[in-house]
Amino acid sequence: MTHRIVFVLSLLLVLAGPARGQTSMENGARTAALGGAATALPDVPWGYANPASRSTLSERVVAFFATQAFGLSELRLGAAQVVEPTGLGTFALGARTFGFEDYRETHLNLGYARGVQLGTSRRFHLGVNVRYHRVSVPDYGAAGTVELGLGGLVSVLPVLDLGFHWTNPHVPTLGGEELPRTLAVGLHYAPMDLFRVVVDAYKDVRFPLAIRSGIEVRPVDVLFLRVGAATEPSRWTAGVGVAVGAFVADVAAERHEVLGWSPAVAFSVRW
Amino acid sequence: MISRYSTSGVLRRLTLLPLVLGALLLVRPAAGQVPDTTVSEPDPEGLLEDLESTTGTPEQLAEALDELAASPLDINRASADALAQIPALGPSLARTIVAFRERFGAFGSIPELRSVEGITQNVYLAARPYLTIGETVTPAQEEASRFPTWPAWQFVREDTRYEILQRTTRRLDLGRGYEDDTTRTTYAGSPSRIYTRLRVRSRDYFSVNLTLEKDPGEAFTWTPDTGTYGYDHVAGHVAIGQRGRLQQLIVGDYVALFGQGVALWRSSAFGKGRAPVRPMARTTRGFVPYGSTDENRFFRGAAATVLLTPSLSASAFASRRTLDANVNVPDTTRGELFEDLAATSLSESGLHRTPSERADKDAVQEDVVGGGIDWQRGGLRVGVLGYRSHFDRPFQPGDAAYQRFRFSGTSATLLSGYANWFVGDAHLFGEVARSPDGVLGLLGGGTLRLNDLADLAVVARHFPRDFVSLHGYAFGERNGATQNETGFYLGLDLQPAERWSVVAYFDQYRFPWVRFSVPRPSTGYDALLAIEHRPRRWLHYYVQFRSETKEQGHPVAVAPGRELDGIRPETRQSLRLHGQYQFSRALRLRTRLEGIRFAAPEQPDEYGMILYQDVRWLPISSLQLDLRVALFDTDSYDARVYAYENDLLYTFSVPAFSGRGQRSYALLRWQPLDAVTLQVKYAVTRYENVDTVGSGLDEVDGNRLRELRAQLRLRW
Numbered sequence: 003m004t005h006r007i008v009f010v011l012s013l014l015l016v017l018a019g020p021a022r023g024q025t026s027m028e029n030g031a032r033t034a035a036l037g038g039a040a041t042a043l044p045d046v047p048w049g050y051a052n053p054a055s056r057s058t059l060s061e062r063v064v065a066f067f068a069t070q071a072f073g074l075s076e077l078r079l080g081a082a083q084v085v086e087p088t089g090l091g092t093f094a095l096g097a098r099t100f101g102f103e104d105y106r107e108t109h110l111n112l113g114y115a116r117g118v119q120l121g122t123s124r125r126f127h128l129g130v131n132v133r134y135h136r137v138s139v140p141d142y143g144a145a146g147t148v149e150l151g152l153g154g155l156v157s158v159l160p161v162l163d164l165g166f167h168w169t170n171p172h173v174p175t176l177g178g179e180e181l182p183r184t185l186a187v188g189l190h191y192a193p194m195d196l197f198r199v200v201v202d203a204y205k206d207v208r209f210p211l212a213i214r215s216g217i218e219v220r221p222v223d224v225l226f227l228r229v230g231a232a233t234e235p236s237r238w239t240a241g242v243g244v245a246v247g248a249f250v251a252d253v254a255a256e257r258h259e260v261l262g263w264s265p266a267v268a269f270s271v272r273w
Numbered sequence: 274m275i276s277r278y279s280t281s282g283v284l285r286r287l288t289l290l291p292l293v294l295g296a297l298l299l300v301r302p303a304a305g306q307v308p309d310t311t312v313s314e315p316d317p318e319g320l321l322e323d324l325e326s327t328t329g330t331p332e333q334l335a336e337a338l339d340e341l342a343a344s345p346l347d348i349n350r351a352s353a354d355a356l357a358q359i360p361a362l363g364p365s366l367a368r369t370i371v372a373f374r375e376r377f378g379a380f381g382s383i384p385e386l387r388s389v390e391g392i393t394q395n396v397y398l399a400a401r402p403y404l405t406i407g408e409t410v411t412p413a414q415e416e417a418s419r420f421p422t423w424p425a426w427q428f429v430r431e432d433t434r435y436e437i438l439q440r441t442t443r444r445l446d447l448g449r450g451y452e453d454d455t456t457r458t459t460y461a462g463s464p465s466r467i468y469t470r471l472r473v474r475s476r477d478y479f480s481v482n483l484t485l486e487k488d489p490g491e492a493f494t495w496t497p498d499t500g501t502y503g504y505d506h507v508a509g510h511v512a513i514g515q516r517g518r519l520q521q522l523i524v525g526d527y528v529a530l531f532g533q534g535v536a537l538w539r540s541s542a543f544g545k546g547r548a549p550v551r552p553m554a555r556t557t558r559g560f561v562p563y564g565s566t567d568e569n570r571f572f573r574g575a576a577a578t579v580l581l582t583p584s585l586s587a588s589a590f591a592s593r594r595t596l597d598a599n600v601n602v603p604d605t606t607r608g609e610l611f612e613d614l615a616a617t618s619l620s621e622s623g624l625h626r627t628p629s630e631r632a633d634k635d636a637v638q639e640d641v642v643g644g645g646i647d648w649q650r651g652g653l654r655v656g657v658l659g660y661r662s663h664f665d666r667p668f669q670p671g672d673a674a675y676q677r678f679r680f681s682g683t684s685a686t687l688l689s690g691y692a693n694w695f696v697g698d699a700h701l702f703g704e705v706a707r708s709p710d711g712v713l714g715l716l717g718g719g720t721l722r723l724n725d726l727a728d729l730a731v732v733a734r735h736f737p738r739d740f741v742s743l744h745g746y747a748f749g750e751r752n753g754a755t756q757n758e759t760g761f762y763l764g765l766d767l768q769p770a771e772r773w774s775v776v777a778y779f780d781q782y783r784f785p786w787v788r789f790s791v792p793r794p795s796t797g798y799d800a801l802l803a804i805e806h807r808p809r810r811w812l813h814y815y816v817q818f819r820s821e822t823k824e825q826g827h828p829v830a831v832a833p834g835r836e837l838d839g840i841r842p843e844t845r846q847s848l849r850l851h852g853q854y855q856f857s858r859a860l861r862l863r864t865r866l867e868g869i870r871f872a873a874p875e876q877p878d879e880y881g882m883i884l885y886q887d888v889r890w891l892p893i894s895s896l897q898l899d900l901r902v903a904l905f906d907t908d909s910y911d912a913r914v915y916a917y918e919n920d921l922l923y924t925f926s927v928p929a930f931s932g933r934g935q936r937s938y939a940l941l942r943w944q945p946l947d948a949v950t951l952q953v954k955y956a957v958t959r960y961e962n963v964d965t966v967g968s969g970l971d972e973v974d975g976n977r978l979r980e981l982r983a984q985l986r987l988r989w
Contacts, residue, residue, distance in 0.1 A: 120856065120857045120859040120860050121857055121858070121859060122856065122857045124856070126856050126860060154862070154888070156854070156856060156862065158812050158854045159808065159809070159812065164852075164854060164862065164864065166862075166864070166886045168886070168902045171902075171937065173959070183904075183935060184904075185884055185885075185886060185902050185903075185904045185935075187864050187866070187884060187886055203866050203884055205882075205884045205904040205906070207904055207933065207934060207935050207959075207961055208933070208961055210906060211882050211884065211906065
């Protein structure tokens with residue numbers, strides 16, 4: 003058992019570390035199936051890839067998400083998010099838990115997003131996400147800090163959206179270690195309702211630039227098929243979504259070259 | 274484990290992105306989006322940011338462009354020479370505009386310029402910020418006098434602009450040079466850079482200017498003995514122009530811009546960049562009053578240009594000023610005095626912070642006298658010029674091979690002849706200069722416009738190793754170092770379709786003699802290709818590829834433990850994706866992703882990248898906020914990245930980044946009244962995995978560099 007914990011902790015720190023801090027495991031199963039490329043993707047309630055995306059939601063959303071990195075129960079993640087569009091903007095509240103009894107990460111987040119028109123007939127969506135990030139390791143204690151994400155999303159053409167997301171401008175630390183500071187810029191191209199492409203350039207200040215991309219097709223009204231690919235680390239993703247009335251269910255799987263498969267599932271209700 | 278070379282695949286992948294993006298945008302035209310925005314802002318970035326091979330500072334160019342934007346040219350009054358200062362036009366299109374105006378009468382509006390052949394949409398948008406339209410001049414008024422006349426005093430008085438500029442910039446994280454340490458060398462003064470400028474000006478009619486500057490680390494003291502009057506650098510002038518036969522008279526500080534700069538161009542000039550055709554052709558501008566911060570590239574004295582006939586002008590100038598120079602330390606045991614020693618080279622940093630830097634200050638005095646004749650008729654312009662330069666202290670460069678052909682002795686005479694010939698849609702230009710000992714330096718070329726489809730530039734230059742041009746600044750790989758270089762340049766500016774432009778250049782060059790740290794004659798070539806698409810007036814993006822291969826000094830192992838000085842080819846390539854979206858007058862977004870590859874024999878390739886997002890927001894019309902977040906990541910200094918930054922008005926900033934880190938800044942511009950502009954910039958660079966930043970006296974403990982810059986301009 004000790005060996006297994008040491009192995010998992012090593013994995014967390016060395017390999018999964020950069021992946022964990024990134025969006026593919028945090029931003030819902032739809033994003034996971036699209037290679038994690040969701041910086042410019044509208045209608046995403048999660049806010050990890052871009053909190054401005056919440057401003058494009060026109061309905062209340064309650065969403066649940068679970069994933070298990072590389073099939074290891076120690077790397078299990080569960081999350082829930084409520085998004086409420088109002089006349090004053092879109093508000094979000096969520097929680098997330100990750101890890102196991104010897105290592106537990108908890109997020110509690112508050113989000114706000116709104117579209118501004120600046121004298122035009124179009125909207126520039128802005129979003130902010132504030133989350134309390136707490137880590138507890140039973141033998142060592144616990145520590146927490148506040149993380150910040152700022153995002154923008156805009157349609158530069160009717161078929162093309164541009165999004166950007168900057169995290170942790172205030173350089174937060176946890177246990178003496180700096181938390182990830184990232185900048186992501188993405189494009190979302192949707193020439194027709196049944197086909198869309200997303201591409202992200204994602205840079206964590208401590209790790210090499212990653213390029214992420216995904217394609218989503220909608221062969222029939224209720225069904226979405228998704229594939230994606232990403233670099234740093236190199237991985238392939240695929241997924242399926244089903245939307246029936248107010249209910250949406252998504253499943254996704256990610257294939258890491260070395261570490262293998264990570265399944266993910268999400269469920270949301272919109273009304 | 275993160276591989277050191279793990280960014281390697283990024284460049285490869287980037288190559289696919291433009292194709293995808295271009296294809297995607299072509300698929301379907303946009304409908305329904307209202308073109309809220311037709312604003313065209315000055316874009317010095319495109320012209321200046323890729324001038325990285327420039328040895329001189331492009332700050333003068335940036336300042337000139339800001340000046341031009343602040344005092345735009347009247348399309349119904351400006352001369353062809355004046356319009357030629359707009360880089361998007363150049364001499365050839367400037368003449369075409371004036372010819373159009375003379376033939377068809379004054380322009381009724383600025384967009385009417387589009388009727389002029391050669392003013393394509395791209396040219397128009399690039400030139401627009403520097404143009405205005407005012408009262409028209411009737412031909413009768415123009416013909417009434419053969420020479421330019423001053424308008425009524427009342428007009429000049431009303432047209433006069435007064436300007437007071439105060440700028441202070443300061444690093445917040447300081448190196449040990451600013452510590453109180455009596456045991457080691459430290460800087461004499463505070464870390465602030467203080468700049469003050471006072472100016473009164475009415476177009477080209479008259480100008481009075483005083484510029485004062487103190488660099489970081491320099492003392493702010495009143496010591497007339499060392500030529501320091503509070504500020505370390507003082508420049509100023511009184512100038513009048515356009516007054517009958519007197520085209521220009523300047524007393525004080527000025528620059529001289531003649532021919533193609535082979536013999537006399539005491540200023541900066543455009544070099545290779547993303548405008549590969551029109552800025553290549555220069556025309557004589559004569560003397561221009563000077564009030565900038567560069568401490569070397571100007572003359573001090575008097576200069577005048579007089580029109581002998583409307584087409585024939587004579588210029589004369591005289592200058593006496595001191596320059597910084599490296600002088601050997603006198604050997605007092607042999608009775609040597611500082612005054613008797615020779616100088617080895619000029620020192621061009623303009624910094625006087627430490628005892629050794631101050632020892633170089635004003636070490637030589639240079640007297641220059643010269644003049645020229647310039648004649649133009651129809652499309653032909655020819656001129657001759659000459660000057661003699663005398664130093665009060667002889668120059669004796671060292672014994673190293675690279676110093677062999679440097680200027681030596683106390684005086685030099687240069688003579689030069691130049692010509693510009695506008696024939697049809699072509700502009701041919703050239704200059705031949707004779708330096709001491711009869712060595713000739715040559716530059717010749719031409720630009721050609723093929724309808725509105727293409728512009729072409731060809732420039733050849735030959736500056737022998739023993740060609741000495743003390744005040745030249747001709748086009749070349751080492752822009753400004755008009756010596757020891759032969760090269761051929763080809764530039765192309767294509768407009769294959771209304772919304773597309775393709776620019777490219779190829780430059781091949783050879784240095785026939787050794788250079789500093791390059792112990793053999795060497796060669797190189799440099800190429801750029803940029804494709805720009807403007808699917809909407811408010812949206813444009815471009816893809817740019819640049820590659821330069823140049824031989825540089827590198828030790829060559831000939832036996833175990835034994836190395837010889839040698840050279841090796843080093844290649845630096847960059848691929849850039851850049852997009853700009855103007856959401857409305859109140860919001861502009863800019864995004865860039867750029868990858869760098871550095872390759873040299875027998876070593877692994879090194880890579881670098883930068884990703885940035887810019888937001889410009891005007892919450893109210895008097896307030897403008899520029900924000901940037903940039904993340905960079907490079908394997909080495911060779912794979913460094915550059916990024917142009919918005920900065921205070923009249924300043925220029927293209928910092929280089931290496932290592933791994935983040936750069937962000939906020940620039941606020943507030944104009945509460947027409948006459949008052951306040952700007953404040955706060956910038957911070959944070960590096961990863963380092964304990965110190967910088968080197969020498971500027972080495973800072975920690976991984977962070979912060980800077981605060983502020984400027985107040987009063988103008989009425």
